[in-house]
Amino acid sequence: MNEILRVGNRTITADELIPLLASYQMLPQLRRELIIDEAIASVDCTREEINAAKQQFLAERQLKSEAELKAWMEYQGLSTNQLEAITLRKLKVEKFKQITWGKKLESYFFQSKSRLDKVIYSLLRTQDIGIAQELYFRIQDKEQTFAEVARQYSQGPEAQTGGLVGPVELSQLHPAMAQILMNSQPGQVVPPNRIGEWFVIVQLEKFVTAQLDDAMKMRLLNELFENWMNEQQKQMMLSANSVDDSSSFSKSA
Structure with a gap:
C-alpha cells in the first residue's frame, strides 16, 4: 500500500x-x-x-x-x-x-464595448397597465417627479432609492431594457413597456462610456484567459472521450 x-x-x-x-x-x-x-x-x-x-x-x-x-x-x-x-x-x-493577449486588448475592448458601457437610470414597475399609464402621465405633466412616483408606487426594490438604478453594465440588463436605454436620451421618460411580468417606465439618467483603463485591461485579460481555458478543457475532454471510444471499439472488435 x-x-x-x-x-x-x-x-x-x-x-x-x-x-x-x-x-x-x-x-x-x-x-x-x-x-x-x-x-x-x-x-x-x-x-x-x-x-x-x-x-x-x-x-x-x-x-x-x-x-x-x-x-x-x-x-x-x-x-x-x-x-x-x-x-x-x-x-x-x-x-x-x-x-x-496584451497586444490584442485594444481591439477586444472595442469589440466588447457595447456590453461594457454602463447606464444610470430610473425605473418604475407595476403589473397593472392602467396604473402604469396614469403614473407615466403624472411624470410627463410634472405633477410629481419620477423619484416621488417610484417611491410611492414602484413594486421592486428600486422604490427604496426613488427608482434610481446603477451604474450597471448594459450586458447585465434584460435585453429589452438594454435596448430601451440604448435608444433613449438622458432625461427622456419612456412610456410603459411590457418586460416579463412587469409594465415598466424608464428614464435614462446617464450613459457611462467604458474606458480602457488599468482595471479594464486586467478584467479583459482575465476574460480572454478564461475563454482560452474553457476551450482547452473542452478539447481535453473531447480527446479523453475519443480515447475511451477507441478503447471500447478495440475491445469489441
Whole structure:
C-alpha cells in the first residue's frame, strides 16, 4: 500500500487519490492547473519580477512578519521551496496573459464595448397597465417627479432609492431594457413597456462610456484567459472521450 497523505486517523493511498478528487468534484480544478502548468512552462521571469511578486503575495495575505509567514506555511502544509514555486507560478500566469493577449486588448475592448458601457437610470414597475399609464402621465405633466412616483408606487426594490438604478453594465440588463436605454436620451421618460411580468417606465439618467483603463485591461485579460481555458478543457475532454471510444471499439472488435 503506497501511503501519500495522512489526515487525522485516515491514511490516503495513491490508488484512492483520484477517486477521492472525483467524489469531491476537484478533478476539473486539477485539470485546469495542469493545463496552466503546460502553458507557462516556457515563460521566463527576471529576479526583480520574482522579488516584487513575493512582496505582493505576502501583502495580499497580510503576512507582515516571519512568524506570521511561518504559521501560514505550516497551516497550508507548504515548504519554503513550495512557497517560492507558488509565487513564481502566479507571476508566470500573469506574464503568460500579457504575452498571449496584451497586444490584442485594444481591439477586444472595442469589440466588447457595447456590453461594457454602463447606464444610470430610473425605473418604475407595476403589473397593472392602467396604473402604469396614469403614473407615466403624472411624470410627463410634472405633477410629481419620477423619484416621488417610484417611491410611492414602484413594486421592486428600486422604490427604496426613488427608482434610481446603477451604474450597471448594459450586458447585465434584460435585453429589452438594454435596448430601451440604448435608444433613449438622458432625461427622456419612456412610456410603459411590457418586460416579463412587469409594465415598466424608464428614464435614462446617464450613459457611462467604458474606458480602457488599468482595471479594464486586467478584467479583459482575465476574460480572454478564461475563454482560452474553457476551450482547452473542452478539447481535453473531447480527446479523453475519443480515447475511451477507441478503447471500447478495440475491445469489441
